[in-house]
Amino acid sequence: MKAFLILEDGTVLEGTSIGSTKEVVSEIVFNTSMTGYLEVLTDPSYAGQAVVMTYPLIGNYGITPDMESKRPWPNGYIVRELSRMPSNFRCQGSIQDFLVKYDIPGIAGIDTRALTKILREKGTMNGMITTNEAYQLEEILPRLKEYTTGSVVEKVTCEKAFQLKGKGKKVALLDLGAKQNIAKSLNDRGCQVTVYPAYTTAEEILKDQPDGIMLSNGPGDPKECKGIIQEIKKLYESDTPIFAICLGHQLMALANGADTHKMKYGHRGGNHPVKDLETGRVYISSQNHGYVVDTDNLDPAVAVPAFINVNDKTNEGLKYTGKNIFTVQFHPEACPGPQDSAYLFDRFINMMGGNQ
Numbered sequence: 037m038k039a040f041l042i043l044e045d046g047t048v049l050e051g052t053s054i055g056s057t058k059e060v061v062s063e064i065v066f067n068t069s070m071t072g073y074l075e076v077l078t079d080p081s082y083a084g085q086a087v088v089m090t091y092p093l094i095g096n097y098g099i100t101p102d103m104e105s106k107r108p109w110p111n112g113y114i115v116r117e118l119s120r121m122p123s124n125f126r127c128q129g130s131i132q133d134f135l136v137k138y139d140i141p142g143i144a145g146i147d148t149r150a151l152t153k154i155l156r157e158k159g160t161m162n163g164m165i166t167t168n169e170a171y172q173l174e175e176i177l178p179r180l181k182e183y184t185t186g187s188v189v190e191k192v193t194c195e196k197a198f199q200l201k202g203k204g205k206k207v208a209l210l211d212l213g214a215k216q217n218i219a220k221s222l223n224d225r226g227c228q229v230t231v232y233p234a235y236t237t238a239e240e241i242l243k244d245q246p247d248g249i250m251l252s253n254g255p256g257d258p259k260e261c262k263g264i265i266q267e268i269k270k271l272y273e274s275d276t277p278i279f280a281i282c283l284g285h286q287l288m289a290l291a292n293g294a295d296t297h298k299m300k301y302g303h304r305g306g307n308h309p310v311k312d313l314e315t316g317r318v319y320i321s322s323q324n325h326g327y328v329v330d331t332d333n334l335d336p337a338v339a340v341p342a343f344i345n346v347n348d349k350t351n352e353g354l355k356y357t358g359k360n361i362f363t364v365q366f367h368p369e370a371c372p373g374p375q376d377s378a379y380l381f382d383r384f385i386n387m388m389g390g391n392q
Contacts, residue, residue, distance in 0.1 A: 044180035051145035055135025062086040062111035064163040068305030077108040080192035080213030083255040084185030086112030095131035098122025104215040113142035188256040193234035202228035208246035213254030217369040238270035248277040248388040251284025258286035277360035279384040285363035302326035309346035322370030
């Protein structure tokens with residue numbers, strides 16, 4: 037069956053329908069990872085977006101037990117070629133069946149690298165995936181311009197608190213759309229991790245007397261999370277050690293007077309170089325974000341830049357002055373992905389006094 041991707045600038049690309057055949061409007065973003073398509077599909081940070089995979093063959097090892105959450109989150113999936121016959125000793129099914137099961141529409145057979153060049157030159161755009169060959173551009177384009185991802189954190193956070201047992205430090209993880217490997221990275225280091233829904237109050241988290249607090253990744257515009265930002269400000273004032281990743285990094289900055297803005301096309305992939313400003317060392321990182329913290333007017337009495345992106349010099353992390361708090365924009369827990377920055381979890385445990 038034919039399928040069409042219609043962008044808000046009027047560009048129309050034709051391919052073959054994969055997954056669900058329903059029509060969807062979404063923000064169109066691209067990911068440059070060569071592996072890890074299942075981790076991409078199940079990353080809650082993609083809620084409200086349709087993902088373009090630049091690597092030309094997707095699905096060759098099928099569905100494996102490597103999901104970052106219980107289900108996939110993108111609104112749509114766009115690939116050059118979808119493998120119909122996956123081969124892997126851990127394979128539990130195909131991407132096609134996976135997309136159908138979770139009612140996610142997609143397109144195969146389009147030039148995803150040409151599409152990526154359009155998004156890089158013109159910036160991230162909204163788009164529609166449809167199988168309707170009688171589509172009317174004049175009716176569709178106004179709908180595309182009106183679309184926003186909205187408040188997507190509430191869709192991806194856990195429904196109630198739960199715990200991963202451990203004999204080490206007690207960590208409270210605020211689930212803003214957390215990838216499972218964040219909790220696992222802490223638990224593997226002996227921590228007892230209690231995962232809380234995104235809208236949990238600071239008082240409820242602090243009454244359990246955690247040794248440290250983890251703020252997770254998540255989807256959408258950080259400025260939409262007004263209530264969460266107020267609670268994070270209270271956590272900041274508690275003097276409890278805090279480590280934050282991605283959306284958590286942005287929300288901590290907003291809670292302390294900094295600003296964020298939307299990037300032209302964001303960072304999504306597994307090969308983004310970031311520089312530690314304290315040591316000068318460069319790490320290869322996995323990233324997935326469309327917003328960035330502004331540091332031009334950052335008050336050094338509150339926080340100072342800790343990492344920058346080597347390619348475009350945007351902020352990749354902050355160290356908070358006089359506080360046991362550091363935050364990063366990239367993903368040290370990425371799996372699969374570069375493990376260069378996994379040491380940051382060890383730094384967090386040391387901030388809490390170590391596991392001795």
